[in-house]
Amino acid sequence: MIKKIKLTIIIFFGLFLFIVFFKGLNKSNNYSPINILTKVDTKLTARSLYSNQEISLEKLIGENHFSLINVWASWCLPCRKEHSYLINLQKINNINIIGINYKDSEMNAKKFLEDLGNPYVEILIDADGTKSIELGAYGVPESYLINNKNKKIIKKFIGPLDDFKFKEIVKIASNEKI
């Protein structure tokens, strides 16, 4: 009798371990902060690329319905690729695109925008990368869609924008009731 109980306990324990490890096999262990959606720290200030003045995010977020904060650099190749999407997004009236220029030289950044167009309402310079960290960024390129009313991040787009992400942004912006 005791032997039987012991056997069933062992079998159940084995089964339990098997299920745990089997589930663990399928779970991706690549960490991504994509689901950490907090409020944007509007007190963040940085120098503007063109006007050379200190500008706070608070002033930039609030003028329109949505903001798209885009972290970019001229040395980043995927940024070059995603730029046409940003140019197209600029045509949507209720989105302001705010650029964060990540660890870049000002000359190269300006040249990049001359070549490919400037979709940004304002570009803030992040020379040492700390402003991006304060925004919770990972690297370049990265975009955050922000609801200007409650200053919350609606969605993070890590990596370059593509057709799929572009459509998603357009969809969120077009049924604007948030």
Next chain:
Amino acid sequence: MKKFKILIIAFVILFNLVTNLLADNSDQINKISKNLRCLICQGQSVYDSQSDFAISIKTLINKKINDGENENEIYEFLKSKYGGWIIYDPEINKNTFLLWLIPLILFVFGGLLIIRKVSIK
């Protein structure tokens, strides 16, 4: 000659002052960054990594220390931006309580087994 000596002494004092000022912060930066996971480089701490992300975090820690923030405030700040995963030392919450509890349970269970075996003999 005398002037030269004075110059050397002044230089040594200045050098020491500067290194002391720098060393003071870097000790604390090292301590904090060793406990932070570099999120874009697997298996490395922020302290070990030379990636853009890790360098930026180290600069930020330096800034925060200069602003007078302590270790816990910096951890809290980074946790709010990147989640609990960035810190190597997992805190106890509803997702991690088993992690902390299982070794304790096994320890007690094993102890009971040993006591039983000994007392049977």
